[in-house]
Amino acid sequence: QKEVEQDPGPLSVPEGAIVSLNCTYSNSAFQYFMWYRQYSRKGPELLMYTYSSGNKEDGRFTAQVDKSSKYISLFIRDSQPSDSATYLCAMNPGGFKTIFGAGTRLFVKA
């Protein structure tokens, strides 16, 4: 079993839809939770960063962490075609080793 599980998709939604992306994990030591966005043939870029449990909002993006369920989510409101990318969740217990999910490919249709 992988430490971090993420549905690879693809997920296809119409423009303006609310998108929900999720990851589950098994290591209760994880303290830092991140979402990266990766466009085709580019490196990942940090989108959202959360320490411990709770919610964090940044514009159209909301990250949620539920440590009791070992479950994290990223919500995208009013999705745009420019949001089409692969979204990777990532987790870290506080050291140098970050564990990434497989990534979910998202397509937002105009």
Next chain:
Amino acid sequence: GAGVSQSPSNKVTEKGKDVELRCDPISGHTALYWYRQSLGQGLEFLIYFQGNSAPDKSGLPSDRFSAERTGGSVSTLTIQRTQQEDSAVYLCASSFLLAGALGEQFFGPGTRLTVL
């Protein structure tokens, strides 16, 4: 300012050949990471440098893989006697080291390696 750069952007090689992949981190970043990304897979951690030292090499897939970092800056990942299963995108990232917090990793565009 300049981000993380990697070279070459693409590399096609024959099975059994050696390859060198280069990473130029953001100036001043003390931490440097190498990852491998295969189709449908997440980023697989390979190695981490703190300055010029690599405290943990356990992520390197085999003894055919090695990496070094010089001057606290440029890093080279070397794969000897390449195999077809080495085909992947190799990503480099750098960050500041922050006490008590996690420094944001900035990624380069990657080197796409194809072993024929």
